[in-house]
Amino acid sequence: MIEMKRVESATLDAMIEQxxxxxxxxxxxxxxxxxxxxxxxxxxxxxxxxxxxxxDKEYQTIHVSLLAITQGARGLSIGSKLLREIEIIAKEKGIIHITLTTRSYQAVDFYKKNGYTVFAELEDMPIEGVTKYYFDKRLK
Incomplete structure (x- = not known):
């Protein structure tokens, strides 16, 4: 008989990763x-x-999971410089794609300005009225 139970995330993460x-x-x-x-x-x-x-680098892809600049340091091109650093590392490692996500109230135009292309979007994600954008930059 199959039984469904809530479990600790770490336990399940380890099994699924395996x-x-x-x-x-x-x-x-x-x-x-x-x-x-x-x-x-x-x-x-x-x-x-x-x-x-x-x-996170995996095979020939890098996924940017976090990018943030403190309020007082915005407008100094720090975000663009951080993206360039990741792209330098990516090229050295033979990466084909860099992917990332952002929300409609965050940095959509910033990523477009830095050469990233929207390949998908989900409306009302993670809450009604917000759109989550999925970006890609192909390096090869």
């Missing part, structure tokens, strides 16, 4: 673990951390 790793190894061979990397770059202004970018 399933995906097995699928990847079956499909790609033993290149799985060596092709995953977390990238984090901080931006400092007068020795104070004022922004940063966090991304």
């Amino acid at each position: 399933v995906f790793a097995e699928q990847d190894i079956s499909h790609f061979g033993n290149i799985v673990e060596e092709n995953k990397e977390k990238i984090a770059i901080g931006a400092y202004l007068d020795k104070k951390l004022v922004g940063g970018i966090v991304a």
